[in-house]
Amino acid sequence: MLYGRAGEQADIERLLAEARTGQSGALVIRGQAGIGKSALLDYAAGRAEGMRVLRGVGIESEAELPFAALHLLLRTGLDRIHALPDAQATALNGALGLGDIAPENRLLVGLAALSLLSELAGDGALLCLIDDAQWFDQASVDALVFAARRLEAEGVAMIFAARTGFPATGLPELRLGGLDSAAAAALLPADLLPQVRERLIEESDGNPLALIELPAALSAEQRAGRLSPVGAMPVADRVQEAFQTQIAALAEPARIALLIAAADGSGELETVVGAGASLHGLEAAERSRLIEIRGTIVGFRHPLIRAAVYQSAPVTQRLAVHQALADALTGSAATDAADRRVWHLAAAALGPDEDVARELEEAAERARTRSGHAAMAAAYERAAELTADPVRRSGRLAAAALAASDAGLMGRAAALADSATPEVDDPDVMAALIQVRAHRAFELGTPLAAGRIIMDGASRVVAHSQEWATWLLVEAIRCAWFAGDARLAEEAAASLCALPAVDSPLVSGALGLTRLLSGDIGGGIKLMGEAVDVHAPAGLGVPGLTFIASLCFPLGRAILYEEITGQAVADCRKSGMIGWLTFALQDHGLAQGWLCRYGEARAVLNAGLRLAADLGYEHRISHITCSLAWVLAHQGDAEECRANAEEGVARADTQGLVHAAAIGRWALGLLELGLGRPDAALQQLEAIPSTGIAVLSAADQVEAAIRSGRPERTKEPLARYLAWARHVRQPSSDAIALRCRALVEEDEAHFVHAVHLHEEDTQPYEQARTQLAYGEWLRRARRRADARAQLRGALEIFDRLGSELWAERARAKLRATGDVPAAPRRADDPLSVLTPQERHVVRLAANGASNRDIAAQLFLSPRTVGYHLYKAFPKLGITSRAQLAAIAGSSSVLD
Numbered sequence: 001m002l003y004g005r006a007g008e009q010a011d012i013e014r015l016l017a018e019a020r021t022g023q024s025g026a027l028v029i030r031g032q033a034g035i036g037k038s039a040l041l042d043y044a045a046g047r048a049e050g051m052r053v054l055r056g057v058g059i060e061s062e063a064e065l066p067f068a069a070l071h072l073l074l075r076t077g078l079d080r081i082h083a084l085p086d087a088q089a090t091a092l093n094g095a096l097g098l099g100d101i102a103p104e105n106r107l108l109v110g111l112a113a114l115s116l117l118s119e120l121a122g123d124g125a126l127l128c129l130i131d132d133a134q135w136f137d138q139a140s141v142d143a144l145v146f147a148a149r150r151l152e153a154e155g156v157a158m159i160f161a162a163r164t165g166f167p168a169t170g171l172p173e174l175r176l177g178g179l180d181s182a183a184a185a186a187l188l189p190a191d192l193l194p195q196v197r198e199r200l201i202e203e204s205d206g207n208p209l210a211l212i213e214l215p216a217a218l219s220a221e222q223r224a225g226r227l228s229p230v231g232a233m234p235v236a237d238r239v240q241e242a243f244q245t246q247i248a249a250l251a252e253p254a255r256i257a258l259l260i261a262a263a264d265g266s267g268e269l270e271t272v273v274g275a276g277a278s279l280h281g282l283e284a285a286e287r288s289r290l291i292e293i294r295g296t297i298v299g300f301r302h303p304l305i306r307a308a309v310y311q312s313a314p315v316t317q318r319l320a321v322h323q324a325l326a327d328a329l330t331g332s333a334a335t336d337a338a339d340r341r342v343w344h345l346a347a348a349a350l351g352p353d354e355d356v357a358r359e360l361e362e363a364a365e366r367a368r369t370r371s372g373h374a375a376m377a378a379a380y381e382r383a384a385e386l387t388a389d390p391v392r393r394s395g396r397l398a399a400a401a402l403a404a405s406d407a408g409l410m411g412r413a414a415a416l417a418d419s420a421t422p423e424v425d426d427p428d429v430m431a432a433l434i435q436v437r438a439h440r441a442f443e444l445g446t447p448l449a450a451g452r453i454i455m456d457g458a459s460r461v462v463a464h465s466q467e468w469a470t471w472l473l474v475e476a477i478r479c480a481w482f483a484g485d486a487r488l489a490e491e492a493a494a495s496l497c498a499l500p501a502v503d504s505p506l507v508s509g510a511l512g513l514t515r516l517l518s519g520d521i522g523g524g525i526k527l528m529g530e531a532v533d534v535h536a537p538a539g540l541g542v543p544g545l546t547f548i549a550s551l552c553f554p555l556g557r558a559i560l561y562e563e564i565t566g567q568a569v570a571d572c573r574k575s576g577m578i579g580w581l582t583f584a585l586q587d588h589g590l591a592q593g594w595l596c597r598y599g600e601a602r603a604v605l606n607a608g609l610r611l612a613a614d615l616g617y618e619h620r621i622s623h624i625t626c627s628l629a630w631v632l633a634h635q636g637d638a639e640e641c642r643a644n645a646e647e648g649v650a651r652a653d654t655q656g657l658v659h660a661a662a663i664g665r666w667a668l669g670l671l672e673l674g675l676g677r678p679d680a681a682l683q684q685l686e687a688i689p690s691t692g693i694a695v696l697s698a699a700d701q702v703e704a705a706i707r708s709g710r711p712e713r714t715k716e717p718l719a720r721y722l723a724w725a726r727h728v729r730q731p732s733s734d735a736i737a738l739r740c741r742a743l744v745e746e747d748e749a750h751f752v753h754a755v756h757l758h759e760e761d762t763q764p765y766e767q768a769r770t771q772l773a774y775g776e777w778l779r780r781a782r783r784r785a786d787a788r789a790q791l792r793g794a795l796e797i798f799d800r801l802g803s804e805l806w807a808e809r810a811r812a813k814l815r816a817t818g819d820v821p822a823a824p825r826r827a828d829d830p831l832s833v834l835t836p837q838e839r840h841v842v843r844l845a846a847n848g849a850s851n852r853d854i855a856a857q858l859f860l861s862p863r864t865v866g867y868h869l870y871k872a873f874p875k876l877g878i879t880s881r882a883q884l885a886a887i888a889g890s891s892s893v894l895d
Contacts, residue, residue: 002039003208004183011174012044015157019051019125022867024151026158028133028168031176033304034209034239037161040176040552041129044159045217051125051157058135059265060306064343065336066367067095069140072128077120081112084119085852086114095139097336098612107578109139110146111859115852117147118154118861125155133162138374138407141167149614150859153867170613178206187211197225208300210239217242243308246288254288255313256321257281261291262309263321264339267376269296274328275321322348339363341384352388360386361396377403381416394420398432405436405579410616414440427465430457434472439579442479443617446656451479451488458495466499470507473499477510478547481517482619484658484691489514505531505543509551516554516692521720522601525727528555542571542580553594554692556728557761562591573857582612582620586627593631596765596801599839601631607859610777619660622651626664633670634765636805641671662693669700674805678707686713695724702740703773714744731760742777751777755790766798772810784817789818791817832840834872841868842876846884 002009008029015025029037042195045053078098081089092098092112120126130136130144147160149170160168178184184201188211192200196218204210215223247255257277273279276319282298285291290309292299299565300306326344329337342359349356364379376888380400387393397420401825404413417436424430434457442450454476462469473496480489493514496507512527528551541547545568552561565588572581585608590758593601605628612620625648645667652661664686672681682704688694698721705713718740725737735757751774758767775790791814798807834842837858844854851862858865873879 002036002043003186004179005036005043006879007056008040008174008176009043012040012159013047015159016044016047016051016125016127017238019127019157022125022153023156024154024156024158026148026151026171028160028162028166028171028173029168029176030162030164032175032207034207034213034302035176035178037176038131038302039208041131041159041161044127044157045129047192048127049404051127051131052120052122053127054120055129056084056131058130058132059267060135061203062136062265063137064375064378065137065339066139067097067109067137067143068129068336069136070143071096072107073128073140073144074113080116080119084112084115088115088565088856092116092140092776094236095143106583107146107859110143111856113143114147114150114154114859114861115855117156117158118863121863123154125157128156128158130158130160133160133168134165138409142407145171146614149610150861150864152860154861154863169616170610178204179208179211180206184208184211185330186371189215192223195502195799201275207239209304210242213239217245224441236589239310240308243290243305244312246290247309247312250284250288251745252283253278253281254284255281255309256317258285258290258309259313259317260321260325261285261300262306263318263344265306266326267299269293269298271325271328271332299651310394312389319348319350321806339366342379346382349386351386351621353386354388357383357386357396361399364399368403374404374407374409377401377407377409377416384419388853389427390421391424394424395426395429398429398436401436402432405439410440412442413644425464427461427468430461431465431468431472434458434461435475438475438479442482443579443615443619445619446483447479447481447619447659448483448485448488448656451476451483451485451492454479455488455492455495458492462499470499472506474506474510474547476838477513478550480514481550481692482623482659483656484517484689486514486517486519486690489517495857505540506547509548512551513554513692516695517690519690521695522721522727524665525555525724529728532557532560536607542568542584546583546587547573553587553590554695556612556725556730556733558591558594558732562588562595565591576613579615579617582608582615582617582624586620586624589624589631590627593634595762596634597833598631598635598802599836600627600843602836603840603858605631618651618655619657621656622648622657623660623663626652626660626667629667630663630670633667633674634803635801636671636674636803636807638671638675638805641667647673658689659691662688662691662697666700667695668695669697669704671805673700673704673707674803674809676809679702682708682710682713695720698724699736703743706743711744714740729881731757732763732766735761735767735770739773743773746777748777764797765801765803767800768803768806771797772806772813775810776813779813779817788814788817788819792819835877838868838872838875841865842872842884845869845881 011027020026029040031037045055051662054073054076056069058069062068080095081092084092088108088111091108095109117128133141151158155799160166181201184204184206185197185209188200194216200211200214204214217677247258260275260277261272264275282291282293286293289301290305292301326348329341329344342356342363343646345356346360360379360383364376364383367376367379377400380396380403384393384396385401387396395414401413401416404416413436417433420433424525434454438450438453441453454472458469458472458476461472473492476492477489480492493511496510506839508527511533512524512531515527516524531548532551532555545564547562549564549568552564565584568584569581569588572584585604588610589601589605592604605624609621609624609628612624624643629641630646632644645664649661649664652664665688669681669685672678672684682701685697685701685704688697698717701717702714702721705711721740722737725733735754738750738754738757741747741756750771754770755774758770762768771790771794775787775794778787778790791810795807795810795814798810809822840858841854844857851865854865855862878884
């Protein structure tokens with residue numbers, strides 16, 4: 001029976017009830033040791049009638065073993081792995097040590113866990129109970145939290161119980177405090193004197209475990225009321241003290257058996273006995289209710305008992321026990337025996353030990369093959385601690401830092417990099433340390449700081465490796481681009497030009513960005529164009545591919561931008577480069593928006609935003625938020641656009657993210673233009689600093705100046721845009737340039753030519769903007785019939801795209817000509833009634849992808865995909881998947 005937890009029990013009941021109706025959910029129960037988290041998990045298990053229940057518990061000694069906790073939780077459902085998509089099944093089998101080596105794809109393992117939970121739920125409901133989650137290995141945490149954040153319609157309920165140290169950003173939390181006096185009193189023995197009861201309630205601070213265990217530790221005199229003053233100690237310490245009293249009362253064989261079991265943590269009876277625990281000692285410990293033995297598994301009744309046992313033992317005994325456990329695991333056939341053995345050897349080491357350090361390196365590489373990047377980092381870090389040679393130690397620290405960075409542990413990665421000896425001549429080590437530090441500054445700080453980190457270290461790399469120096473300097477220029485800092489770019493470009501000539505599209509692209517930042521539009525476009533035209537040489541890799549893709553935006557190459565970013569997204573997913581995936585999704589969403597595929601763009605950007613939040617990438621969150629606002633501005637979603645833009649710009653300004661802030665201000669300028677507020681639009685657009693975005697947004701600045709009655713403020717942005725359009729030579733940019741000239745010069749010939757060029761274009765939004773501007777000009781010239789033709793064309797496109805503000809403006813202008821336009825419609829977009837996520841699912845399903853394939857691409861479970869299709873079919877007026885083919889043939893959004 002639970003006392004004082006009625007509210008918490010009701011929350012759990014709601015979660016279980018929703019799971020039974022097919023809706024998924026997760027809950028994190030937090031609180032100090034002994035506060036009742038495990039009791040609430042037991043309550044949930046007891047109320048899970050008709051549900052399948054999976055249970056897992058974190059074990060501190062296994063916190064560095066990749067996927068150990070995930071295996072413990074899923075072990076009863078591993079026979080269903082074969083039902084997963086092949087790539088997911090391979091990844092999960094490899095991660096759990098059940099099959100061939102898996103690729104380095106932490107994200108794919110998380111997706112596989114989500115799919116397996118959905119599979120295990122079947123047509124019913126599934127309850128996952130995870131206790132002591134703070135002791136889970138990082139790889140298991142990543143997989144389970146990834147799955148929990150994406151639960152939707154699988155009928156899965158996940159409840160985590162954890163103290164501090166368990167990262168679960170984005171999941172709902174329930175924080176447990178102490179029991180009130182009445183509930184606390186109900187847990188105490190009835191025969192205690194009143195003053196003793198009051199003292200225990202006060203000292204326990206309402207901690208249920210303390211209330212249960214402390215009375216048993218009282219002496220006869222204390223029970224009689226002779227209580228000594230108790231100092232200020234945390235509750236956990238007092239509870240451990242109570243356990244230590246029980247431990248001390250045991251005979252030595254039982255204490256040794258307990259210590260071996262506590263140091264081992266695996267619970268394998270064979271290993272515990274093999275390390276010297278006597279069966280007689282284990283039986284005595286079990287009779288004392290400190291442990292439980294079920295079959296061949298030894299388990300502690302509460303994690304605090306394990307802590308009390310281990311902490312109360314002399315250090316010499318702990319060292320000896322770890323050595324005994326290492327010996328017991330030698331030659332074991334268990335999958336993870338080699339890893340556990342070397343960790344015990346490391347725990348038994350008194351000082352530097354190169355042999356153990358070398359074995360830890362081998363364990364780290366085994367972790368790499370199972371996507372255990374956090375475990376890999378831990379193994380390299382411990383190997384470094386056991387390394388006497390400073391150079392070799394720095395190499396291992398650098399490897400640990402890179403692994404931590406791959407795991408998304410940016411703070412830890414930076415700390416490891418900072419621990420390495422700076423006087424290292426190995427170019428691989430130097431470059432790795434520079435990259436880790438710069439990556440952290442780029443994503444968590446500012447791109448300008450990241451660029452300075454690279455420049456400060458690149459000079460040392462130059463003397464040892466031209467190849468590494470070239471890449472680092474290209475990265476410095478990328479940082480300068482995002483920071484909008486021409487001086488940094490020019491400094492890096494000068495260093496790059498001083499190196500021996502390298503025939504690389506990355507170099508020409510970086511030099512082109514530098515020129516564009518410095519105001520040399522023609523020179524910059526020429527060099528960037530050369531880089532993009534040879535964008536697919538072998539060995540470019542994901543980082544290089546994302547760099548080349550980012551050049552397409554200032555080059556006006558929308559179709560190529562979408563193509564390369566799509567390839568980058570696919571490569572990131574395939575290789576498990578999660579940090580780079582946020583970058584690729586950001587650019588891919590922007591490319592989709594540029595091509596007027598707004599529903600797809602929003603879905604992609606929202607996926608990137610969620611992933612960036614998972615990783616804590618502050619820069620990427622700000623940038624994607626501003627990019628999302630830019631897409632919403634085209635659609636005319638005023639409320640969402642303004643909210644995203646203002647949040648994104650505020651964040652970006654604080655972080656020194658000039659490029660991101662420029663996109664956000666462009667979004668606000670576009671929104672204000674659509675709302676018919678040219679003064680406000682001009683204010684936003686003129687605030688954009690001299691960056692590539694200032695060039696691209698110049699056309700909107702020209703229109704805002706004309707419409708606000710300030711033609712004198714069109715000269716500079718018009719010259720800027722005309723120069724850019726002249727060099728990029730794209731039909732869309734040429735047409736927009738003519739539109740700008742027509743607005744400024746009041747020359748109809750420019751309008752006519754612009755409309756003609758738009759017919760060769762892939763950006764219907766800009767075509768509609770031109771037709772709208774031309775139609776308004778014709779109406780002012782009292783040529784109503786001609787105006788109606790242009791305005792109707794603009795309205796049809798805006799309606800089809802869902803650009804509601806602009807459509808309403810075109811509709812109002814048509815009314816002013818005496819026409820009666822039709823009600824808002826999107827004739828060529830039957831998917832306009834769907835949410836962005838439903839659109840994405842339907843688009844893939846219409847192209848023949850199965851639910852499992854769609855789930856793998858969108859990081860959802862197959863059941864959630866089915867749920868989205870279930871919701872979409874009635875909206876589309878269809879009843880079967882086969883009918884989607886007709887929609888695919890009539891909808892431009894499915895191109």
